[in-house]
Amino acid sequence: MKYLFRNAMVITMNSEMEILENCDVVVKDDRIVYVGKAKPENAEHSKVIDCTRKLLMPGLINGHTHVPMTLLRNYADDKELQTWLFDYIFPAEEKLEGRDVYYGSLLGIMEMLASGTTCFIDMYFFMDDIAEAVEKSGIRAHLSRGVSTNDRGSDFSDHKGLNESIEFYKKWNGVACGRITGAFGPHAIYTCSPEFLKAVRNAAEKLGAPIHVHLDETRTEHEDSLRNFGKTPAKHLYDLGLFDLKTIAAHCVWVTPDDIALLREKDVTVAHNPGSNLKLASGIAPVPEMIEAGVNVILGTDGASSNNNLNMFEEINLAALIQKGVKLDPLLVNAQEALKMATVNGGKALGRKDLGSIKPGNKADLILLDLDKPHMNPLNKPCSALAYSAQAADVCLTMVDGRILYRDGEFKTIDQEKVYYQIQKICRRILN
Template identity: 45%
Template sequence: MKLDLLIKNVDIITMDDRNMVIHDGFLGISDGRISYLSQKPPENAAFKKELDGKGMLAMPGLVNTHTHSAMTLMRNYADDIALESWLFDNIFPVEAKLTDKDVYWGTMLGIAEMLRSGVTAFADMYMFMDEVARAVTETGIKANLCKSPVQFFEDGELKRLDKSQGTVDYYNQYHNSAQGRIKVFVEIHSTYMFNERTLANAASLAKQLNTGVHIHLLETTAEVESSKRDYGMTSVEICKKTGVLDVPVLAAHCVHLTDSDLEILKEKGVSVAHNPASNLKLGSGIARIPEMLERGINVCLGTDGAASNNNLNMFEEMNLAALVHKGTAMDPQLMKAATVLKMGTANGAKAIGFEDTGVLAEGMKADIILIDTDKPHFYPKNNPLSTVVYSAQASDVDTVIVDGNILMQNRQFTGIDEEKIKYEVQALSGRLLSR
C-alpha cells in the first residue's frame, strides 16, 4: 500500500451513520482521499510523510455554511444595534467604500481565522466575488461562492438592475475550479432586497446553470412584516411561488418560520444554515431548530460575518447551538452532541455541494482536522463527541488538512503569510471605518 500521508496513534471520530470512534487508530491518505482507516496499522505500507497523532483527536473538518468572510474588516465596528440600523445605517455606508483589494485582504483574514479554527470549507456571500475566489484558490480551503444576478443600487438609488450575464460568467469561470475546491451558487440576498420579478429570474438562472441558491431567509420580524406587505405571503411562500425552492437552496437564519413554512422547507429539501451567535447578538431571535431536525430538514451551522458575531469560530457555534435550545425548551435532551457535530460537518458539506467530504471513511476526501486534547480542559477523557461540542476551543486545533494537503501543522500555516495579512488589513481599516 502506497500512501502520501499516514496519521498514526490518533483517536478518530468518523461522523458516519454510526458516529464511530476509533481509539489509537490509523488514517492513510492517497491522492487527496482517505485510503485507509483502521485501528490496526496498514501492512506493508510505504508512505511519503507520517504524523504521530498521539494525544490528538481526528475528525472531519468543520463546514461554515454562511458567512461574509471579508466582513472581518468591520469586526467590532457597529455593535449592540438592531439589525436594520446595523445594516442600513452602519454596514452599507462602509461597504460603499470597499474596493476589490479590500475584499481580497478581508477574505484572506477570514480564511486564516477559519483555518486556525478547523474550518475546511465555507459558504460565502458578498461583493467582488472574483477576489474571494482568488483567495480561496491561493489558500487551499474549499468554498461555495455565490454571485448575485441583481445590482441593487445605482447613483444611490434602489434600481435592481439585471446582471444575470455576470452570474453566468462567474459560474463558468469558477464552478469546480481550484482542483474542484470551489462550487458556485446563485445569490439571492433576500426577499426584501429582491422583488417577485427578480426572484423568478434568479430561480430560472439557477435552473439554467443546474446549480443552487444561497439566500438570507426570515432572519427578523421586520422581514416577516415586509413580506406580508410586499407579497401578501411569507418569504418562504414567495420563494416557492417564484420557483426559488425548485433548486438546491441554502437558506441562512430561518428564525421566524410558520408551521407551513417548515413543511415547505421539508417538502423542497431546503438546507438551513443556523447562525446562533449572530441571531442572538443582533436580537433576531432563536430559530426552531429542534423542530426542523424532527421533520428531517438538513440543518447545518454558520457564523455569519465577523461584523455581527464577531468571530468565525465554529466551535462556538456548535456549543451555542447545543446549549441555547436546551435552555429555551428546558429540555437537556435536545440537541445532543452527536447531532450538533453532524450539523457542523456532514450536514454542512451536503448543503454546500461537497458530497464527498464531512465524513471520515475510505474513499472520501481527506478534509481532516487534528485537535490537541492533551490539555487540562479535556481531562478526564470520556466521550469524544461531547469533548468537541462542550469542551474544545478553536485554539485547540493543531493540524488542518484539505484534499490531503496540510494547510496548518503545529498551529503553523504552511502556505499563508499571516503577518502580511494582518498588516494589510490594519492599514486599510482606517480609511474604511472613519465616520
C-alpha cells in the same frame, strides 16, 4: 503525497457515528484511502504524523458567512439592526475595492483554518477576489455573488450583479481541482423584488446552479412578507419556484410549521447561525422542529461583523445550548446532532457524500485536535467534549484536499504578517 496519521482517536461522523481509538488513517493525494486499527501496508513510504493524545475528525463546514466582513469586525456593535446596517456597514462596504475583499478573505480564511474549518459557504461581492483567495489558500468554498434590486421590471438582462453572477459561475465553478463551487445568491425577499427573484432563479436553472439566500431572519421580514405578499417568506420563495433548485436558506428564524413542511418537501438546507441571530437580536430558529421534520440543518457563523468571529466550535456549542435554555428542555439538540450540523450535514448541503465524514474514498478534509489540554481532561465522551468543552485553539492541524494548510500556529499557504499589514491599511481607509 501520502500521509499516515498514526494512533489517533477518530470521530468518523459516519452513519453509525463510530468513534475509533488507536486508529490509523492514510491519506493519498486528495483522498482518505484507509481507516482502521491495523498498521497499513507500505506505511514506511508515508509521511507519518503521530496522533497520540490527539483527536482526528472531519473538517468543519461553515454553512453561511460573508468572509471579507472580517474587515468590519468589532467596528459597529450593540446597535439596532437597521442602524448597524444603514449607518455603519453599508457606508463602509461602499468604500471597498477588490483587493480589500481579497485580503479580508485571506484573513477570514486564516481564522477558519486555525479553528478547524475546511470549507465555507459564502455570499458577497468582488467574488473574483474571494475566489482568488480561496484558490491561493487551498481551502474549499461554495461561493455566490450576492445580488439585489427591488425594481419590478421584467427584463433584468442589464443587471450588473446578475450578469456578474453568471460570469462568476461560468468562470469559477469546479475550479482549483473542484475546491471552488458556485451558486446564485439572491440576497433576501426584502432586497429583491419577486420579478428579480424569478430572473435570478431562471438564470441559475439555465446553468444548473444552486441557490444561496437569506430567509426569514427577523420578525420584521416575516411580518412585512405577510403584509406585502399575503404569505410567509418561505411560501413566497416556494411559489416563485426558487426551492425547485438546490437551495441553502440562511437563518429561517421565524419559519412556521407549514414553512418547515415546505422546506422538507423541497429538500431545502437551512443554515442556522445561532451566534449572529443572538447578537443581532433576530431570535432563535426552531431547529429541533426542523430536525424532527427531517430538514437538513447546517451551521454557520454569518459574517464576522455580526458574530464577531468565524469560530465554528462556538456555533456548535451555541446550537446545542440555546434550544435547551429557551425551551427548558435539556434533551434538545444533543452534542452529536450539533456536530453533525457542522460536518456531515454540510456535505449533504453541497450534494457531496465525500465531505463531512472520515471514511475511505472521502476527500481528505480533516482536522486534528490536541487533547493535552486541561479542559479536555478527562475526555470521557468525545462528542460531548467537542460540543461542550473544546476550544478553537485546540486545533493543531488542518488539512484540505490532502494538503496541510495549517499546523501548530503556522499557515503554510498564507503570509500572515503581510495580511495583517494590509488589513490595517485597508481599515484606516474604509472605517473613517
